Amino acid sequence: DTGVSQDPRHKITKRGQNVTFRCDPISEHNRLYWYRQTLGQGPEFLTYFQNEAQLEKSRLLSDRFSAERPKGSFSTLEIQRTEQGDSAMYLCASSSLSRGANGYTFGSGTRLTVV
């Protein structure tokens, strides 16, 4: 068990470009979550998957954001036409439905800087 892995750790992009982040959850975890954390704030929920189904999306997830988990394993978060306001740490977490709160584990995050 290597924990939740996120790639890349850091991403600098120019405004208007598209970016994609990847999250590899703990292998036996069937739930996967994305959060966004801006400077000086706590993480804010974006969306979550149970297996490959996206079950909830926050109002923070604008039309420029899309998340997928095609085979119920890794997930990608894409941001199209990035804006400076998208600069943040994007955190992924995973958990097991059977363990609920007891197995909730965060990755180290991807820090996005839009210039």
Add this chain to the structure above:
Amino acid sequence: AQSVTQLGSHVSVSEGALVLLRCNYSSSVPPYLFWYVQYPNQGLQLLLKYTTGATLVKGINGFEAEFKKSETSFHLTKPSAHMSDAAEYFCAVSPNTGFQKLVFGTGTRLLVSP
């Protein structure tokens, strides 16, 4: 709906002093409560959690927290601060039914001086 309020964006203590970080929650159903620590440019590490049972919860690194339903509080304490405790601390809440997501407070930065 659930929400969390962390009183004090910054708390300063001397090494060896008591650490007290405050968290009050609002929840329409019995909550799960969590404390996480975050070091610079890193993800979140779970310190401790309350789900059911004993209201005094012990976590890692000597931290503990007490769930007080009557006060809707879940304050984090540590008897003696260490320099390595300097970090950002987040309180979070989730409904104990279904457990889909966490709602975080805005965080408290703990500063420890020698």
